[in-house]
Amino acid sequence: MLSERRLEVLRAIVQDYVGTEEPVGSKALTERHNLQVSPATVRNDMAVLEDEGYIAQPHTSAGRIPTDKGYRLFVDKLAGVKPLSSPERRAIQNFLEAAVDLDDVVGRTVRLLAQLTRQVAVVQYPSLTRSTVRHVELLSLAPARLMLVLITDTGRVEQRLIDCPGPISDSSLADLRARLNSRVVGQRFTEVPSLVQDLPESFEGDDRGTVSTVLATLLETLVEETEERLIIGGTSNLTRFGHDFPLTIRPVLEALEEQVVLLKLLGEAKDPGMTVRIGHENAHEGLSSTSVVSVGYGSGDEAVAKLGVVGPTRMDYPGTMGAVRAVARYVGQILAES
Amino acid sequence: MLSERRLEVLRAIVQDYVGTEEPVGSKALTERHNLQVSPATVRNDMAVLEDEGYIAQPHTSAGRIPTDKGYRLFVDKLAGVKPLSSPERRAIQNFLEAAVDLDDVVGRTVRLLAQLTRQVAVVQYPSLTRSTVRHVELLSLAPARLMLVLITDTGRVEQRLIDCPGPISDSSLADLRARLNSRVVGQRFTEVPSLVQDLPESFEGDDRGTVSTVLATLLETLVEETEERLIIGGTSNLTRFGHDFPLTIRPVLEALEEQVVLLKLLGEAKDPGMTVRIGHENAHEGLSSTSVVSVGYGSGDEAVAKLGVVGPTRMDYPGTMGAVRAVARYVGQILAES
């Protein structure tokens, strides 16, 4: 176990390095933070911290920089979450409240988060797995062609074209629509399959095949759309990374374009509260020099999706975590209201 | 007017510079292209081209690089559009045909374009101005709360929540839905306002106010959604730009995040065919060292939206133009089929 002072030294190193982006030496440390000891003592402490793997030197006789392990300790034990100022909070609220629909909410959220943290923001669309059905609509486009529209309680709308095995009468269609809605409205997606299973049986002849097709499409939509979509913003903030650009920024941009990667990234954070994954803790190689701060948000008490930011491991963790948490809360409120 | 050979020299300079990214000198030119003249002659030609503003030297006694004006001449007079190989064409078609819905088509298109050109791709969603209404749906969510769903012939779906001045009966709602659809289905958006104008008059009492509200929301949706949405992809290709990164890439990323900027960019290209805007021809400052190649595409004979790529002025114009044109064609086909 590290002594109190050594932890203090680590904290000081992280803070300074995050601020200056330059390796920090013993002398600078004693000057900028009022540790009540001499540089030599700090040097000894730093030697210990280095042995333990919390900090490293880019080369001999340079200052120290924190390692992933060092940041991890910092985040877990040394740093709190810095709450936003109340003007900031009000600004967030006002900005989000101006949104007109779900797309707008998500779009505004991602911009807001990118601006607050000056990093890359990622927002996942509210998940359908925990969503409930608000309405199912069936429209006849052509004799044997239907459009299925699914509306969720989060305000999301999905549509699918259906080619039917045969024509269906308007009255049968209305019948199906009514029965379908009476069974599934207000129900969770996961419940739907068992609730509609026996519906085809109550239809006759050709209609039965059509009904089966419609139900199959509906279930397919529920499953497919459970795979979330997400949007990102603030990629230009990547240019603030370092001066060793091309090598750093390239793989990150590539990873960000792969929705699959990002979804896995957010998905891996099991904790419904805030999760911070630092450097190599991210499975994806291109993101090994970035940290991901993510948190679940939801319209009610349950988290229905995640949002977060991606930035250099050298980031202001307390501030970033504060911003992420605050934005998640307000988005949740907005979603609950609508 | 420039002589034939001088044009040939300009063409050679553009081609070499695009390939090597380095200023090209007189000797290299005579070697790599079989101009049947000596380096000295080429030097004289280059001096003339420089006087005319088609090429420039980064510094005295360095090779020449094309100016925006030089690229413009190259594109207008010296270069054709390089058609894709037939394996490429088949790959495009197969890739696009696998799309399941409009979102997927657009998503695949942007990825395809980015990959083919190795540049940043921009695809605008099919426009609503020329679209027609396929269906309007009204759902009752709560006594005085409706949801309006608009489905277009391009497969796009828009929804809006409506808070009504008072409750409306199910029968009135069904009536409104039926009348509304009978009037607007198959009509162009621009026609809709005049077609529904007198609808409120045929309703009584409280319902009249509700109908007015619904219509207002519908018209608003038509107008709002005429402002197009678009998606971009392949931003990681920006890292291939040059080695003078941060300064170059930053403003481009920023511009790309501003949908407004991009929409204006695409919108400015009046020509329904292919448009190439080179360097400073782009009004936006951040894009002054990039070129934009764009083209309209559509499901039928009319162009309903634009797509294109953004890359360094030093790009392979014939190849890029070929890819952009080919992709636009195939997307058009896919849209026409669905």
Place this chain on the structure above:
DNA sequence: CCCTGGCACTCTCACCGACGGAGTGCCAGA
């Protein structure tokens, strides 16, 4: 009149060595 070879000039870039500075590790002493 246009093209060519030759020549002197310019400018950049890569390489080298020296130097100063920042930071370290270690040690002896309090």
Place this chain on the structure above:
DNA sequence: TCTGGCACTCCGTCGGTGAGAGTGCCAGGG
């Protein structure tokens, strides 16, 4: 256990140099 001192290491910067590439100009020849 902390402190001050000291020698050492390593990086980044700076100035100088030389090679290379490219140019502009000029005189001569078709």
